[in-house]
Amino acid sequence: MKKQNNQNDIQKSRDNRTLIKRMAYTIWILFIYHLLSYVSIPGVNIHEMSKLADNSSLTMLSMFSGGGFETFSLMSMGVSAYITAQIIVQLLQSDVVPTLTQWSKQGEVGRKKLNNLTRVFTLFFGFGQGIGITAGINQLTKSGFILNNSALSYILIATLLTAGSFVAMWMGDQITERGLGNGVSVIITAGIIAKIPDTLMKTFKHFSLSSTKNLMCAAGVALLVVLFSWLIVWVNDAEHRTPVQYERKSSLIGEQSFLPLKIIVPGVVPIIFASSLLSLPQIVMMLFRSHYKDTWYQVLGQFLTMNTITGIFLYANLIIAFTYAYSVVQLDPDKMADNFEKQEAYPFVEPGKPTANYFKDLLYILALPGSLFLVFISVIPLVITNFISPNLQLGLSGSSLLIIIGVFTDIGNQIRGLKTKSDYPGFLDKNYEFD
Structure with a gap:
C-alpha cells in the first residue's frame, strides 16, 4: 500500500x-x-x-x-x-x-x-x-x-x-x-x-461621468458585462449527457455511464470564423474607398459593416452556419461511431452507420441552442453600441468576452485533464470528454 x-x-x-x-x-x-x-x-x-x-x-x-x-x-x-x-x-x-x-x-x-x-x-x-x-x-x-x-x-x-x-x-x-x-x-x-485598458479608457472618455444620464449608462454597460460573463460561464459548463452502454466493462448496479457533449460543441470557433470571413470583403472595399458615394459601394457597405442592421444580420447568420458546420467537423460522427465499435460500446443504438447518424442528428440538435446563444452574445452588444454611439467601437466586446472566457475555460479543462489523466485509462468512463 x-x-x-x-x-x-x-x-x-x-x-x-x-x-x-x-x-x-x-x-x-x-x-x-x-x-x-x-x-x-x-x-x-x-x-x-x-x-x-x-x-x-x-x-x-x-x-x-x-x-x-x-x-x-x-x-x-x-x-x-x-x-x-x-x-x-x-x-x-x-x-x-x-x-x-x-x-x-x-x-x-x-x-x-x-x-x-x-x-x-x-x-x-x-x-x-x-x-x-x-x-x-x-x-x-x-x-x-x-x-x-x-x-x-x-x-x-x-x-x-x-x-x-x-x-x-x-x-x-x-x-x-x-x-x-x-x-x-x-x-x-x-x-x-x-487592448482592454485602451478600450476602457475610450469608454470612460465617451461617458462623461459628470452627467447623471451618462453615469447610469456606464453603470448599465458594466452590469451588462458582468451578466454576460456569468451567462457565458454557465452555458460553457452546460452539457448534454448521452447514455452509453458497452459490453466489456462490468458496471456496478445503479451506475450509469455517459458521454458528455457541450451545448456549444465548437466553442468560440464560429465567432472567430465569422469575424474572419467578414474581414476579407471589408479589405477589398477599402481599396475602393474613393467610390464611397456610388450606389454599389453603399449597398455592399450595408451588408459588410457592423454598423447596420443588415450587416449584423449577416454576421449572425454566419455564426449560425459555422456552428452547424464546425460541430460536425470537430466531432466527426463517422469517426465517433468507429471508435465506439472498436471499444464494443454504443449509445443504445446499433453499431456502425446507425450510431454515426445518431451522433450527427444529436450534433445538429445541440447546434440550434448553441448557435442562438452565440448570436445573442455577439449581436446584443453590437446593437447597444450602435444605439449609444457608432464611434464607440465596443461592438465586438460581446464576441471578445466570449472568446476570452471560452479560451480560459478550455485551458482550465486541459489543466484538469492533465492532472487527472492517470485516473482514466480507458476509452470510455463516467467522465469521458471528447476534445
Whole structure:
C-alpha cells in the first residue's frame, strides 16, 4: 500500500511539472509574440494609422493581430490568413472535395496532408491580404501611408506581413502542441486582453461621468458585462449527457455511464470564423474607398459593416452556419461511431452507420441552442453600441468576452485533464470528454 502511494505521489509530481512546463512555455511564446508586435514594417508612415482608430473594418482586423495591428508591425495580420485557410480546408473536406474527405479519414498521414494544404492556402491568402490591407490603408489616408508608392513597396510589405502570419501560425501550433489551449485562440485572446485598458479608457472618455444620464449608462454597460460573463460561464459548463452502454466493462448496479457533449460543441470557433470571413470583403472595399458615394459601394457597405442592421444580420447568420458546420467537423460522427465499435460500446443504438447518424442528428440538435446563444452574445452588444454611439467601437466586446472566457475555460479543462489523466485509462468512463 505504501509503495502504491509512493507511485501515486511520483505520478502527481510528474503531472505537476508537466503542467508548469506547459504554462511557462505558453507565457514564453506569447511574450516573444508581443515583442515581435513592435517590429515595425519599413516604408510606411505609422503616424497615419492614428487617423483610422475608429474605422470599423480595421477594428475587426485588429482582433486577429494579437496586438500588432495598431503599430502596423510584422505581426499586423496575425493569424487571420491562417484562420481563413482553415475555414476553406475544413469546409472542403466535409464531403465537398472527395480527395480532402479521404485525407481526413487517413489519421495522422491525412492530417499532415491537410495541414500542408492549409499552409499553402495561408501563403496565398496572406500575400493577397497583405497587399489589400496596405493599399486599403493608403486609400483611407489619401496616399499618405506608403512612403514610396510603387509596386515594389507593396510586394515588400505584403511579403513581410505574410512572413509574420507564418510566424504567428507556427507559434500557435507550438502552443497547441507544447503549451495550454488552442494556440490560435490563445494568441487572439492575448491580443484582446492587451487592448482592454485602451478600450476602457475610450469608454470612460465617451461617458462623461459628470452627467447623471451618462453615469447610469456606464453603470448599465458594466452590469451588462458582468451578466454576460456569468451567462457565458454557465452555458460553457452546460452539457448534454448521452447514455452509453458497452459490453466489456462490468458496471456496478445503479451506475450509469455517459458521454458528455457541450451545448456549444465548437466553442468560440464560429465567432472567430465569422469575424474572419467578414474581414476579407471589408479589405477589398477599402481599396475602393474613393467610390464611397456610388450606389454599389453603399449597398455592399450595408451588408459588410457592423454598423447596420443588415450587416449584423449577416454576421449572425454566419455564426449560425459555422456552428452547424464546425460541430460536425470537430466531432466527426463517422469517426465517433468507429471508435465506439472498436471499444464494443454504443449509445443504445446499433453499431456502425446507425450510431454515426445518431451522433450527427444529436450534433445538429445541440447546434440550434448553441448557435442562438452565440448570436445573442455577439449581436446584443453590437446593437447597444450602435444605439449609444457608432464611434464607440465596443461592438465586438460581446464576441471578445466570449472568446476570452471560452479560451480560459478550455485551458482550465486541459489543466484538469492533465492532472487527472492517470485516473482514466480507458476509452470510455463516467467522465469521458471528447476534445
